[in-house]
Every structure is written in C-alpha cells, then in structure tokens.
Amino acid sequence: MGKVDVWQGTLALMILKTVEALGPLHGYGIARRIEQTSGKKLVVNYGTLYPALLKLEQEGYLSTEWGTSENGRRARFYSLTRAGRRQVARETQQWEEATSILARFLSPEEPAS
Amino acid sequence: MRRLRAFLLRLVDPFRGSPRERVLDEELDAHLLLHIEENRRRGMSDDEARRAALMKLGGLDQAKERYRDRRGLPGVDALRQDVTQAFRVARGNPGFTLLAIATLALGIGSTAIIYSVVRDILLDPFPYVHQDRMVDVVLRDVSTTRVLRGAFSGPEFLDFQEQAKSFEAVLGTESGSVHYVSDEGAERMRAVWVTPNMFSFLGVAPLYGRAFTEEDGKPSSPCVAELSHRTWTGRLGEDPGIIGKTVRLDGKPCTIIGIMPPRFEWHVGDLWIPVPIVRSTSAGAINSRWFQARLRPGVSVEAAEAELSAIARRRAELFPAEYPKQARIDVITVIDWVVGRFRSVLYTLFAAVGLLLFIACANVANMLLARGSARERELLVRVALGAGRARIVRQLVIENLLLAVGGGIAGCFLAYAGIRALTVWMPRQNVPWETTLRLDTPVLAFASATAILSTLIFGVYPALLSTRRDVAEMGVQSRGGSATRRQARIRGGLVVAEVAVSVILLLGTGVLVRNFVSLLNVDLGFDTSHTMLVRVNFAPGSYETVESRLRVYREVLDRVGRLPGVASVTLSNGMSAFGGLEAAIATTGRPADERPGAFVKAVSESYRATIGLRLLAGRDLTLADLESSAPVALVNQTFARRYFGRDNPLGRAITITTPGDDEPALSASQFIVVGVLRDAINDNIREPVAPEADVPLSFYRPARVGLTARTTGDPLSIAGAVRREARAIDENIALTPPVALDTAVYEEFYSQPGFVLIVLGMFGVTGLLLVAVGIYGVLAYTVSQQTRDIAIRLAIGGEQRDILRMVLTGGLRLIGLGVAIGLVASFGTNRLLESQLWRTSPHDPAALTAVLAVIGGVGVVSCLLPALRAMRIEPMAALRQE
Numbered sequence: 003m004g005k006v007d008v009w010q011g012t013l014a015l016m017i018l019k020t021v022e023a024l025g026p027l028h029g030y031g032i033a034r035r036i037e038q039t040s041g042k043k044l045v046v047n048y049g050t051l052y053p054a055l056l057k058l059e060q061e062g063y064l065s066t067e068w069g070t071s072e073n074g075r076r077a078r079f080y081s082l083t084r085a086g087r088r089q090v091a092r093e094t095q096q097w098e099e100a101t102s103i104l105a106r107f108l109s110p111e112e113p114a115s
Numbered sequence: 116m117r118r119l120r121a122f123l124l125r126l127v128d129p130f131r132g133s134p135r136e137r138v139l140d141e142e143l144d145a146h147l148l149l150h151i152e153e154n155r156r157r158g159m160s161d162d163e164a165r166r167a168a169l170m171k172l173g174g175l176d177q178a179k180e181r182y183r184d185r186r187g188l189p190g191v192d193a194l195r196q197d198v199t200q201a202f203r204v205a206r207g208n209p210g211f212t213l214l215a216i217a218t219l220a221l222g223i224g225s226t227a228i229i230y231s232v233v234r235d236i237l238l239d240p241f242p243y244v245h246q247d248r249m250v251d252v253v254l255r256d257v258s259t260t261r262v263l264r265g266a267f268s269g270p271e272f273l274d275f276q277e278q279a280k281s282f283e284a285v286l287g288t289e290s291g292s293v294h295y296v297s298d299e300g301a302e303r304m305r306a307v308w309v310t311p312n313m314f315s316f317l318g319v320a321p322l323y324g325r326a327f328t329e330e331d332g333k334p335s336s337p338c339v340a341e342l343s344h345r346t347w348t349g350r351l352g353e354d355p356g357i358i359g360k361t362v363r364l365d366g367k368p369c370t371i372i373g374i375m376p377p378r379f380e381w382h383v384g385d386l387w388i389p390v391p392i393v394r395s396t397s398a399g400a401i402n403s404r405w406f407q408a409r410l411r412p413g414v415s416v417e418a419a420e421a422e423l424s425a426i427a428r429r430r431a432e433l434f435p436a437e438y439p440k441q442a443r444i445d446v447i448t449v450i451d452w453v454v455g456r457f458r459s460v461l462y463t464l465f466a467a468v469g470l471l472l473f474i475a476c477a478n479v480a481n482m483l484l485a486r487g488s489a490r491e492r493e494l495l496v497r498v499a500l501g502a503g504r505a506r507i508v509r510q511l512v513i514e515n516l517l518l519a520v521g522g523g524i525a526g527c528f529l530a531y532a533g534i535r536a537l538t539v540w541m542p543r544q545n546v547p548w549e550t551t552l553r554l555d556t557p558v559l560a561f562a563s564a565t566a567i568l569s570t571l572i573f574g575v576y577p578a579l580l581s582t583r584r585d586v587a588e589m590g591v592q593s594r595g596g597s598a599t600r601r602q603a604r605i606r607g608g609l610v611v612a613e614v615a616v617s618v619i620l621l622l623g624t625g626v627l628v629r630n631f632v633s634l635l636n637v638d639l640g641f642d643t644s645h646t647m648l649v650r651v652n653f654a655p656g657s658y659e660t661v662e663s664r665l666r667v668y669r670e671v672l673d674r675v676g677r678l679p680g681v682a683s684v685t686l687s688n689g690m691s692a693f694g695g696l697e698a699a700i701a702t703t704g705r706p707a708d709e710r711p712g713a714f715v716k717a718v719s720e721s722y723r724a725t726i727g728l729r730l731l732a733g734r735d736l737t738l739a740d741l742e743s744s745a746p747v748a749l750v751n752q753t754f755a756r757r758y759f760g761r762d763n764p765l766g767r768a769i770t771i772t773t774p775g776d777d778e779p780a781l782s783a784s785q786f787i788v789v790g791v792l793r794d795a796i797n798d799n800i801r802e803p804v805a806p807e808a809d810v811p812l813s814f815y816r817p818a819r820v821g822l823t824a825r826t827t828g829d830p831l832s833i834a835g836a837v838r839r840e841a842r843a844i845d846e847n848i849a850l851t852p853p854v855a856l857d858t859a860v861y862e863e864f865y866s867q868p869g870f871v872l873i874v875l876g877m878f879g880v881t882g883l884l885l886v887a888v889g890i891y892g893v894l895a896y897t898v899s900q901q902t903r904d905i906a907i908r909l910a911i912g913g914e915q916r917d918i919l920r921m922v923l924t925g926g927l928r929l930i931g932l933g934v935a936i937g938l939v940a941s942f943g944t945n946r947l948l949e950s951q952l953w954r955t956s957p958h959d960p961a962a963l964t965a966v967l968a969v970i971g972g973v974g975v976v977s978c979l980l981p982a983l984r985a986m987r988i989e990p991m992a993a994l995r996q997e
Binding site for chain 2: 028029030031033034048049050052053056057060061062063071073075076077078085
C-alpha cells in the first residue's frame with residue numbers, strides 16, 4: 003500500500019487532536035506524530051503543514067511560543083487555546099457523525115434497522 | 116467570526132513589518148535539524164541524514180511560498196509590490212515626476228482658488244437668508260442709466276409696500292452719520308436706520324445681547340441700537356460691558372442692546388437703529404428709505420418691476436414732480452447692485468482658470484502619452500514573459516494614481532496658500548463688505564477629480580492599447596506603427612491647443628498690463644506721499660456761528676501744525692480725487708449750468724501748499740481771506756477754460772449755486788477769482804478733471820471738515836497725537852479713523868485693476884510655463900523616437916543643419932498654428948475685459964506685439980533644446996544602441 007498525502011480539511015483536525023493529546027509541540031513533532039498515528043500510511047507535506055498551522059493560529063485555535071526541544075534546539079511550540087479545545091470537540095463530533103453515516107453505506111451487510 | 120479574524124490578520128500582515136520572514140526561516144531550519152538528527156539516530160551517516168531530510172521536505176522555497184500566501188492575502192501583497200514599484204518608477208525619473216505633479220498642482224490649485232473667489236463674491240457673498248430673492252428698488256434715468264433716486268419718501272415707500280403683491284417682506288434702510296458720545300469720548304459713527312423687521316428680513320441674530328423688536332421701533336419707545344462687530348472690536352476696544360450702556364447719538368440718549376456677528380455689514384453701518392416708516396411727511400430725513408424687499412418664491416424680477424411701475428404711474432399722476440419723464444422703476448438684485456461691474460471680471464477669471472486647468476491636463480496627458488509609447492516595449496516584454504494584463508493595468512493605474520494623488524495633495528496646499536494670499540489683495544471696492552474668502556471644497560474636489568481622471572485616462576489607456584497587440588508582432592514592428600502615428604497626432608493637437616489657450620491668456624494679461632500702466636501714468640496733479648487724512652466732526656449744536664467755527668478751526672490748525680513730524684496742515688470740506696460740493700456756476704454773460712457740473716471746496720489758506728498744487732497765475736488764499744471772509748476763489752485750469760475761454764479769469768466774478776433745500780452749504784454765492792491752479796484729478800482717475808473752485812473755509816456752514824496733514828515721516832504715526840490734540844480742544848470732537856492719502860488713492864482707484872492684473876497675470880505666466888514644458892516635452896520625445904532615422908541620415912552624409920531645421924520646423928509649425936488659433940479666439944475673449952479697460956483697446960497692438968514676441972521666444976527656446984540634441988546625435992553610437 004502506497005503512502006497518501008493528507009487531504010485538506012482533515013489535516014486541521016489531525017493537528018488539533020495531536021496537540022490536544024500531546025500538549026505543546028513543535029511542527030516537526032506534529033508531523034511525525036500524525037505519520038505515526040496513521041501507521042505510516044500518511045505523509046505530511048511540509049508545504050501543507052506550516053500553512054495549516056498558520057491558518058489555525060490566525061483563526062485563534064492555536065497559540066505559539068518559542069521553546070526548547072527535547073534535544074536542546076530552539077523551536078516554535080504550538081499549544082491549544084480554549085477556542086481550539088472547543089473546536090476539537092465540535093469537529094470530532096461532526097466527523098464521527100459523518101463517518102458513521104458513511105459507514106452505513108459502505109457496509110451493506112448490516113441490516114437497516 | 117474565526118474566518119473574519121483570520122482575514123483581518125492576513126489583511127494587515129504586509130504592513131506589520133515584524134521579522135515574519137526570519138521566524139519562518141528559523142522554524143523551517145529547526146524542523147530540518149530535528150529531522151536530520153532523528154535520521155542520524157536511526158543510523159544514517161551525516162550526509163545521508165541531511166539528504167533524506169531535504170528530500171522529505173520537498174522544495175523549501177515552494178513550502179515558503181505557500182506559507183507566505185497563507186500569511187498575507189496574495190492580492191494585498193501584490194498591491195504593495197505594485198505601490199513599491201510605482202514609487203521606484205517615480206523616483207527613477209524625478210524630473211518627469213516633479214513636472215507632472217507641479218503641473219497638476221497648478222491646475223487643481225488655481226481652479227479651486229478662482230472658483231472660490233467667484234463664489235464668495237458673486238454667488239454667495241452675504242450671510243443673509245434668501246439673498247437670491249433679495250432686491251433693491253431704485254428710480255433710474257433710462258437715458259443715462261444713472262440712478263435718480265435710491266431712497267423713497269415715507270408715503271411713497273408705504274404705497275409700494277402696501278400695494279405690491281410681489282414681495283413677502285420689505286425692509287426700509289437709510290444711513291447717515293451720527294455723533295456718538297460715550298464715557299470714553301466722542302466718535303463719528305455711520306448709523307443705519309432700519310425698519311424693526313431687520314432681523315427677520317436678513318435672518319441674522321445678534322452675536323451678543325438681544326435683537327430689537329417691533330416694540331423697540333415705536334415712536335414712544337426709547338432709542339436702542341445694535342453695534343457692528345467691526346466697530347466694537349476696533350474703535351470701541353471690545354468692551355464687554357457695552358451692552359446695556361446708554362450713549363448719546365447726536366445728543367439724544369440711546370441704549371446699546373446687542374452686538375452683531377462679524378460678517379454682518381448691512382449698509383456698512385457702525386450702528387443699526389430701528390425706526391419705522393410713517394406716512395407723515397414732516398418726520399425728518401430718516402423717513403426716506405431705500406426699498407429692499409424679498410421676492411415671493413417664483414416671482415421674477417421683471418414681474419416685480421412691472422407691478423411697481425404700475426404703482427409708480429398712479430403716484431406720478433398725483434405727484435408729477437417726483438417722477439421725471441425719463442425715470443423708470445428698476446428692480447435689481449442686491450448682489451447685482453453691490454457687485455456690478457466686477458462681475459464680468461470674475462467671469463473672465465473663471466474662464467481663464469478653466470483654460471489653465473485645460474492646459475495643465477493637456478500637458479500631463481502629453482507627458483504621459485510620450486512616456487507610454489516609450490514604455491511600450493517594456494510592457495510588451497512583460498506580456499511576453501507571461502504577465503497578466505490585469506496585473507499590468509493595475510500597475511499602470513497605480514503608477515499614474517501616484518502622480519495624480521501627488522498632484523492633488525500639492526494642489527490642495529497651493530489652493531489653501533492662494534486663498535490666504537488673495538484675501539490680502541482683495542479690493543474692498545465693488546466687493547460686498549460681507550465677503551470673506553473661503554476655499555470651496557467641492558470645487559477643490561472637482562478639480563482634483565478632473566486632473567486625476569485625465570491622468571489615469573492618458574496614462575493607462577494608450578499603454579493598454581499597445582499591450583493588446585499580438586506579442587508576436589512585437590519583434591517585427593518596433594517603431595513607427597500606425598498607433599504611434601496616431602498618438603503623435605494627438606500630441607501635436609494638444610500642443611496646438613495649449614499654445615492657443617496660452618495666447619488667449621497672455622493677450623488678456625497684456626491688455627490688462629497696458630491698462631494698469633495707463634492708470635498709473637495718470638498725473639494726479641498732487642502729491643499723495645506722506646499725507647494723512649482724517650475727518651473732524653463737531654458735536655451737533657456746537658460752533659454754530661462763523662466766529663466760533665473759525666476759532667476752533669484755527670486752534671486745530673495751530674495745535675496740529677505744531678506737532679513734531681507735521682510739515683503742513685490744512686482743513687477743507689473735501690479732498691482732491693475724492694470730490695467736493697457739486698455746484699452750478701454762472702458768470703457774467705454766461706447763464707448758470709443746467710445741472711451741477713463743477714466742484715467747490717471750502718479750504719483753509721494752507722490747502723494748496725499742503726496738497727502740493729501748483730499756482731499758475733494770481734495769488735493763493737491767505738489767512739486774511741479766511742478771517743475777513745473775503746469772497747475770493749481759486750479756480751483750476753479746466754474751470755478757467757470752460758467759463759472764461761481765452762479771457763483772463765483773474766478778477767472776474769462767479770456765482771456758485773450749491774444744491775440744498777433751505778440752507779445752502781455755502782453762506783455766499785458771489786466770488787471773485789484771484790488765482791488759477793494747475794489741474795489735478797478731482798473726482799476719479801478715470802474721469803477727466805472737472806471744473807473746480809476753492810473758496811475760503813469761512814463760507815462753509817456745516818461743522819464737519821477734513822484735516823489733511825503733510826508729514827515728514829510715516830503719515831499714520833501722527834494719528835494718535837492729532838487725536839489727543841483734538842480732544843484737548845474739545846472732548847466732543849470726533850475723528851474718523853485716519854488714513855494715509857496714498858493708501859486711500861490706491862484702494863479707491865488701483866486695487867481692483869491691480870487685483871485682476873495679478874490674478875490674470877499669474878494665470879498667464881503659469882500657462883506660459885506649462886506650454887513651454889509641453890512643447891519641449893513633445894519635441895524631445897519626437898527626437899528620441901527619431902533617433903535612428905536621424906542617425907541614418909547623418910551617417911549617409913546628411914548635414915547637421917538640416918536636422919536642426921527639420922526639428923525646429925516641426926515644432927514651430929505647431930506653435931504657429933496655435934498662435935493663429937489663439938489670436939482669432941482672443942478677439943472674442945478680450946471683449947470680456949472691455950468693462951475693465953480705460954483708454955486701452957481690448958486689441959491693444961503693443962500688448963499683441965509683446966505677447967507674440969514672448970510666445971515666439973519661449974516657443975523657439977523650447978524647440979531649440981531638443982533640436983540641438985538631435986543635431987548632436989552620434990550616428991554610430993545611436994545605431995549600435997538599436
């Protein structure tokens with residue numbers, strides 16, 4: 003199975019969810035984490051990641067500050083704002099609904115109740 | 116909301132100027148290093164780790180570009196680039212930029228200034244309500260167009276007011292001078308008696324205090340008065356406690372109840388006093404009034420005139436003496452009445468400024484057309500390289516907008532400065548006293564919009580046309596295409612139009628210069644320098660006998676004459692150049708004039724010497740003549756010629772009749788001529804000298820004289836001392852504010868032509884400068900376009916002289932055509948100036964010659980520079996450049 007690029011729209015939620023789970027994290031960490039979580043099936047393109055981070059920052063879901071990475075390098079750390087936390091909850095719920103609806107179409111063996 | 120927040124952040128991003136780019140670099144660097152390190156941890160070599168990380172990162176610059184697009188709004192960013200680029204273009208050619216901005220500024224600024232002047236003087240001079248419907252009614256002599264009567268008697272006035280249906284309100288005004296005495300001393304004031312409805316009629320409320328009411332106007336009510344702001348702040352020292360004070364006006368008590376606002380100058384009064392009009396004919400002088408009325412909406416001046424004429428005809432049957440045969444009722448708007456002759460001047464200026472705005476726009480258009488074609492190739496290259504047309508248009512718009520906005524801002528500054536300057540120069544003659552010059556913002560906006568629009572049209576459109584052409588065409592056809600030829604024709608046409616307009620402006624200016632010079636050359640016949648004038652007024656009822664008057668006159672003359680700085684002093688009832696008593700003259704063997712045709716002045720013995728008049732024959736008046744009231748007279752040359760022809764006037768008797776109902780101003784009528792004076796201007800510098808006779812002051816009945824003092828230094832420096840001396844003699848003597856004779860003469864006779872000349876002259880010179888720039892620009896451009904042709908001609912043996920001639924002829928042909936058109940047009944336009952001219956033809960040949968010389972000279976010089984450059988083209992260098 004080949005690797006697929008992350009498609010737009012879902013990346014934002016993945017980023018938010020990652021930061022929610024791991025706390026303040028730099029861009030590289032976020033990318034690695036998303037790749038790992040996807041079981042290496044996803045490739046995060048940096049040309050996509052950083053604009054997406056910037057967009058979330060501009061929308062006020064993420065805040066940034068300079069910090070030191072685990073190996074002592076200066077890096078920009080992203081953390082979730084309160085609006086970001088609410089957004090994660092909202093988006094998660096929407097995705098779950100959407101996927102559950104889709105799942106009904108995709109698994110026809112399950113009888114419609 | 117979140118979207119909006121993001122949008123705003125992106126919108127302002129380009130202007131935040133924070134080290135955003137460095138942050139991005141650092142962040143991506145950190146990312147790369149983290150990646151490399153991790154690769155190394157997995158056992159890769161340094162090189163491998165780096166290469167793998169870079170590969171994964173996949174195009175650092177692309178990533179950065181996408182990041183940047185997200186950071187700001189791509190449009191805004193590009194716009195900023197365009198603006199930066201436009202500034203760079205502007206700085207790259209500072210001469211062009213400054214010239215274009217200066218040209219636009221001149222066009223915009225002067226249009227706004229002149230329109231403002233026209234509006235403030237002609238269209239909206241008064242602070243009164245409904246001034247467009249406000250009219251004056253006068254009785255005019257149709258044969259001479261002179262006003263026979265401005266004021267109407269009480270019964271006449273009331274007949275008009277009661278019977279006429281054309282008016283919604285009527286105001287009766289009369290003015291005169293009163294002796295004003297307060298605790299601070301005596302002043303002579305101009306009193307204006309009005310009907311008590313003045314406030315509602317004019318729609319102006321007092322600044323301080325209260326308005327007068329119908330009640331205040333009743334005959335039984337105590338006298339009240341409103342004070343003018345000008346007088347209050349000036350002569351009365353802005354005393355805040357003056358409201359409620361009771362002063363004496365001609366000896367009768369009157370209470371000041373209010374102060375009018377600054378621009379309120381109804382009949383240029385110092386005081387306004389309510390007095391109603393009554394039918395009784397014995398009510399005194401105040402009962403005759405100017406009839407001022409407000410037309411009902413929709414009623415025309417002609418309709419009102421017809422109605423009043425009918426009423427007047429009925430009265431004329433009862434009182435034929437009131438209405439001479441040739442008299443007609445004339446209804447005239449108040450603005451016409453006050454502005455009169457100045458109107459045509461202002462319209463002329465208005466036309467002139469329109470022309471100047473045209474020249475300015477044409478010039479900028481020309482410059483932009485030239486630049487547009489020069490940049491044609493640059494633009495085509497950009498199109499070929501893939502620049503979108505929208506992007507190119509946007510950049511051109513921004514570049515030209517930069518010029519236009521620069522010009523607009525500079526124009527606004529110019530307009531504000533110009534209005535301030537003109538306020539100083541504005542004449543008081545023929546301009547309503549109420550006028551204040553204010554900059555008219557709508558017109559400033561209009562002129563700016565015109566200039567900006569023309570800049571954009573001429574800056575963008577031609578360039579746009581050229582980009583529409585097929586890019587492939589570009590390689591083949593670089594020069595001399597049909598589009599270029601068409602543009603050359605437009606540019607040539609603009610130059611011709613500019614030259615024509617400039618000729619019109621310059622000819623107008625030239626004729627006005629000649630006119631002003633002929634006014635300046637008028638020999639006044641007396642010396643205006645170092646001379647102070649002040650009117651001396653005595654309290655009514657005092658100095659009623661000749662002896663007491665002579666005594667007080669003598670004391671004034673002695674005391675002022677002894678002041679340091681006073682060389683000579685005289686008292687008289689009038690002043691040269693400003694008239695005197697109008698009188699009819701009879702001599703033995705010659706009947707009296709039908710109407711008063713001579714001036715009579717009653718003067719003290721030092722009059723002739725103080726004014727600097729020359730005695731041609733006979734003797735001067737003496738102190739003895741005054742003290743003994745000797746019936747002797749000095750006459751001027753015109754008098755001698757008119758009444759005695761070639762006979763010797765000395766020793767001849769003359770009879771002087773002065774108008775005046777019961778008591779003539781002179782106490783005698785028979786005089787003997789004892790001396791002849793050289794002619795001096797005695798009425799108006801534009802009028803021929805009138806016959807004049809000067810008699811001893813002792814014959815003059817009214818206790819009101821003018822004091823003229825010749826000083827050794829600044830004439831106004833003695834004003835305070837003169838006032839103190841007058842007060843010391845009698846504290847009830849009131850002096851009017853003193854003036855210097857030269858200032859008074861200038862203001863009366865020269866300030867209006869001077870004003871017109873300065874303004875039109877500024878236009879003429881500015882226009883000429885702009886035209887010179889325009890001609891130069893077009894020719895210089897033509898030469899640069901023909902560089903290759905010229906180089907080839909030179910290379911194959913053409914003479915430099917021929918090249919020079921070729922360029923010069925090209926330019927001079929345009930100029931010649933423009934001059935011809937301008938001359939033809941100016942025959943019409945200079946007529947507009949006719950009312951301003953005095954002894955100067957509107958087609959004055961000297962002015963014509965001068966203008967042709969100037970425009971020819973300027974034209975040749977502006978052609979010569981590009982022509983010389985063309986001549987010096989190095990054939991080889993020029994061809995290599997191609």
